Amino acid sequence: MLSLFIYGVIQSVTLALYALGFSLTYGISGVANFAHGGLYILSGFIAWSLMNTLRLPIYLALPLTVVIAGLIGFALYWGLLVRIRGIPLAEVVVTFAAGIAILEFLVWIGLYGFYYNLPIFIKGGIEIQGVAVDYQRLFVLGIGVILAVLLWLFVHHTKIGLAFRGIAQNEHTALTFGIESDWTGALSLAVGSALSAIAAVLILPMGVLESTVGYEVLIFAVAVAIVGGLESIPGMIIASFIIGFGQIAVAKYIGSKWMVIVPLGAIAFILAVRPSGLLGKFKELEERV
Amino acid sequence: MLEVKNLMVFFENAIALNDLSLEVEKGKIVAVLGSNSAGKTTLMNTISGLLVDMKKKEDRRGGERITLLGALKFEGEDILTIKPSLRVRKGIVLSRERHPVFRESDVVENLKIAGYLTEKHKVKEEMEDVFQLFPHLTKLRHRKAGLLSGGEQQMLAIGMALVARPRLLLMDEPLLGLSPAIQSDLARAIRDIHKKNITILVTEQFARPLMPIIDRGYVIENGMLVISGTREELADNPEVRASYLGV
Ligand SMILES: Nc1ncnc2c1ncn2[C@@H]1O[C@H](COP(=O)(O)OP(=O)(O)OP(=O)(O)O)[C@@H](O)[C@H]1O
Ligand SMILES: [Mg+2]
Numbered sequence: 001m002l003s004l005f006i007y008g009v010i011q012s013v014t015l016a017l018y019a020l021g022f023s024l025t026y027g028i029s030g031v032a033n034f035a036h037g038g039l040y041i042l043s044g045f046i047a048w049s050l051m052n053t054l055r056l057p058i059y060l061a062l063p064l065t066v067v068i069a070g071l072i073g074f075a076l077y078w079g080l081l082v083r084i085r086g087i088p089l090a091e092v093v094v095t096f097a098a099g100i101a102i103l104e105f106l107v108w109i110g111l112y113g114f115y116y117n118l119p120i121f122i123k124g125g126i127e128i129q130g131v132a133v134d135y136q137r138l139f140v141l142g143i144g145v146i147l148a149v150l151l152w153l154f155v156h157h158t159k160i161g162l163a164f165r166g167i168a169q170n171e172h173t174a175l176t177f178g179i180e181s182d183w184t185g186a187l188s189l190a191v192g193s194a195l196s197a198i199a200a201v202l203i204l205p206m207g208v209l210e211s212t213v214g215y216e217v218l219i220f221a222v223a224v225a226i227v228g229g230l231e232s233i234p235g236m237i238i239a240s241f242i243i244g245f246g247q248i249a250v251a252k253y254i255g256s257k258w259m260v261i262v263p264l265g266a267i268a269f270i271l272a273v274r275p276s277g278l279l280g281k282f283k284e285l286e287e288r289v
Numbered sequence: 290m291l292e293v294k295n296l297m298v299f300f301e302n303a304i305a306l307n308d309l310s311l312e313v314e315k316g317k318i319v320a321v322l323g324s325n326s327a328g329k330t331t332l333m334n335t336i337s338g339l340l341v342d343m344k345k346k347e348d349r350r351g352g353e354r355i356t357l358l359g360a361l362k363f364e365g366e367d368i369l370t371i372k373p374s375l376r377v378r379k380g381i382v383l384s385r386e387r388h389p390v391f392r393e394s395d396v397v398e399n400l401k402i403a404g405y406l407t408e409k410h411k412v413k414e415e416m417e418d419v420f421q422l423f424p425h426l427t428k429l430r431h432r433k434a435g436l437l438s439g440g441e442q443q444m445l446a447i448g449m450a451l452v453a454r455p456r457l458l459l460m461d462e463p464l465l466g467l468s469p470a471i472q473s474d475l476a477r478a479i480r481d482i483h484k485k486n487i488t489i490l491v492t493e494q495f496a497r498p499l500m501p502i503i504d505r506g507y508v509i510e511n512g513m514l515v516i517s518g519t520r521e522e523l524a525d526n527p528e529v530r531a532s533y534l535g536v
Contacts, residue, residue, distance in 0.1 A: 166402040178377035
């Protein structure tokens with residue numbers, strides 16, 4: 001029972017990390033970044049290259065990876081999205097295509113199998129009342145929680161964060177106070193990509209670094225975002241926990257190969273009963289019109 | 290302070306502003322009167338830069354729907370094509386029509402967002418000034434803006450514009466849809482704002498509640514200037530009396 005709880009929490013935080021960047025970008029700029037999974041794996045590959053090709057130490061390589069991912073997010077906005085901004089279908093097609101291009105490019109240069117992997121931060125682990133947990137999973141837990149808190153502080157208490165809140169709610173009104181929609185849009189993609197890089201360097205060491213994982217990450221991120229209600233951060237966290245615990249329970253009682261059914265089933269279920277998601281925008285409160 | 294010269298705005302082939310010229314002198318309260326679709330909002334959006342932004346975004350997608358011609362000068366400098374944020378930095382701030390506030394944020398957060406270009410310690414000061422100007426908002430500090438009444442949202446919208454520290458405040462129909470009592474409250478608030486050395490350009494459909502506080506007025510119809518004059522001249526004009534004062 002305790003192991004179910006511990007691994008449930010860890011799985012939930014992992015899912016939240018997958019979804020964080022995707023949800024943040026969508027919440028601010030309305031761009032559903034379907035290149036998210038591609039960026040995740042690309043970040044892993046960049047980290048690997050920095051450490052193995054350039055021989056940088058891990059404490060330099062990982063922060064640098066996050067910065068590079070941020071710059072790629074920027075480039076994605078100015079290069080591909082700027083002209084089609086505000087046309088949702090075009091945004092989805094373009095980001096999806098970019099994601100596939102990244103993933104297939106990585107396959108093409110040989111990113112599959114066990115040759116590529118990222119190192120864990122510290123070897124070993126601890127036992128919590130008989131349940132073994134390795135340090136890397138504790139890192140995931142700790143950094144996940146810290147990130148969520150920092151992000152909340154950032155969005156609610158810094159100028160840029162407040163600009164994000166403004167532009168997400170009413171672009172034209174935000175413009176009248178000097179907030180720029182292109183600048184915030186580009187920044188939202190940069191921050192989203194950087195967050196996916198953080199997730200990658202934390203989580204990839206516990207699995208394999210290959211393109212198929214990118215598709216999975218995208219499915220998880222989209223599942224969490226849809227179930228929680230697009231653009232609702234509390235909804236996203238609740239959804240992570242529901243799906244995370246669901247997955248661990250399924251793995252334990254039915255079999256781990258069924259784990260991927262949980263997010264897909266959750267999407268289907270939520271779309272059928274509550275299309276705006278658990279805490280989706282329209283349901284949060286009845287507003288005056 | 291502000292000079293609009295032969296301004297023309299087209300949406301596709303429809304003309305929204307037609308060879309419009311007007312002037313706002315520093316330290317004055319100037320009204321632009323006009324009925325529905327006269328072009329008031331188009332004028333305000335042109336001055337604040339929203340229209341240039343809209344045009345930029347449409348042009349990027351390949352449209353060529355909006356055409357802007359003429360001259361727009363602020364303190365002698367041509368600002369017709371510069372982006373909205375630069376205009377805010379120069380001190381031109383618009384309070385938009387129908388008080389579109391940030392509905393999911395509470396009152397305080399709305400004011401903070403509006404202070405994006407204002408230094409942090411100044412934002413606090415300005416916020417206190419806003420609560421002094423509209424004491425009614427004080428007890429609503431932590432209420433979500435989407436839940437405020439129309440009048441409260443209008444006060445908030447004006448307060449937000451003030452936090453951005455305007456030198457020229459543009460107000461697009463600030464009295465729209467409010468009860469006569471609140472209208473005269475707000476007219477008084479506008480006069481108080483003006484006392485802080487802020488020049489004001491305000492639009493309305495009806496002149497009556499504004500009449501006591503304005504220095505000058507322009508009447509536009511179908512995007513064209515039809516009458517202009519000082520408050521006294523407008524008050525004596527039979528056409529204005531009939532259409533905009535209701536006497
Ligand atoms: N974005 C737009 N696209 C197309 N036409 C527009 C646009 N904005 C305004 N117009 C047209 O320009 C004309 C002037 O509109 P505007 O909104 O400036 O009038 P208004 O005086 O503010 O009216 P109201 O009192 O109803 O607010 C109208 O005919 C309107 O249909
Ligand atoms: Mg209007």
